[in-house]
Amino acid sequence: MTDVKPMRADARRNYERLLEEAQRAFAEHGVEASLEEIARRAGVGIGTLYRHFPTREALLETLLRARFDAQAERARELLTHPEPLAALHTWLAGLGDATGTFRGLVELTADALNDESSRLYESCHAMRAVGSQLVERAKEAGELRADVTAHELLLLLHAASWAGGHLPGEGGMQRLLALVFEGLRAS
Amino acid sequence: MTDVKPMRADARRNYERLLEEAQRAFAEHGVEASLEEIARRAGVGIGTLYRHFPTREALLETLLRARFDAQAERARELLTHPEPLAALHTWLAGLGDATGTFRGLVELTADALNDESSRLYESCHAMRAVGSQLVERAKEAGELRADVTAHELLLLLHAASWAGGHLPGEGGMQRLLALVFEGLRAS
DNA sequence: CCAGTAAGCTGAGGCTGCCTCCGGTTAATA
């Protein structure tokens, strides 16, 4: 059904160069990096960029989807980890790192979870579904407070990630996550 | 020492109209509201806005200083509250509401705490000093975990406030703050 | 009341970034 005919060679070339430069630009300047600059560095007209990626979000989504899918996969693996709470913590920590790759990304992903029409929603949502299982497992094992929802946990992670990004040194997110996490142990 | 000669009448008028319109604009569109629009609505040239407030931050700082000072005052009052932890919680909740007045404000205040050259730094810093006393008091009373610093707490509050702002409904910040707070009780 | 002057005001203009649109180009195909 979704079999698209292959791109023309030049189109594919441009597409890939654009992704490369976008990765560089977002990593360096955050998600607000100039699209015109990306096009320029890719040696391509701005119109070409918009042809391949009609919005900034579409560009980001393409860059991030693989990463998000990997997180979902990782969650699936961790479902068999012997210590449910530790597994959850590990997963969230990894996820926090992932959403910290570009400055300003947390805002986007947090918003994406509330906007079903967003391009990012789908990949985020899939990931969240598996994450929820990790949460439930930790609760059932009696290691996590029963009154915390997966949604809240994810939000707290995003919050920690955000705060970590507004801290001078490195590892701020991990410290905050650990802090919050300790308090969520079942007593 | 800091006795400035009084403003010319027209200047003072413009200054005040600008503040009024800025308040409206920031409340409506968040801290990224257009400065040109603010000037226009105040019936003033853009140059006049920049004369009175050389940066967006300066404008915000003028609008917020009173509010921040009020928070510091409130913290001072709460220092005599019979329940140190509840007092701290109350104070943080109020502070969270204050930093939630304009969309995007949390980011600014969080950054301001790490940038001594910021116009907002001074008022934030003063407030933080009193807040720290509230934290210490709760620790000494054995009601708060001893390994949490005031800086971390403030950061967690900002994080909760940020997350609350990225939640559809109302009161998200309060819910998250409560959640985190419960976990920080001394055991 | 008036003239001199510092303080204040203005908005055009240069810059960057977003996004669209259409005339020109080119890779694929037969």
Add this chain to the structure above:
DNA sequence: TATTAACCGGAGGCAGCCTCAGCTTACTGG
């Protein structure tokens, strides 16, 4: 090699930021 659909480019319109040179005006003291 000719045809053509797909693709490309970048000018141009828009909005926002900020500065600066030239004009206006509220104050002052005579």
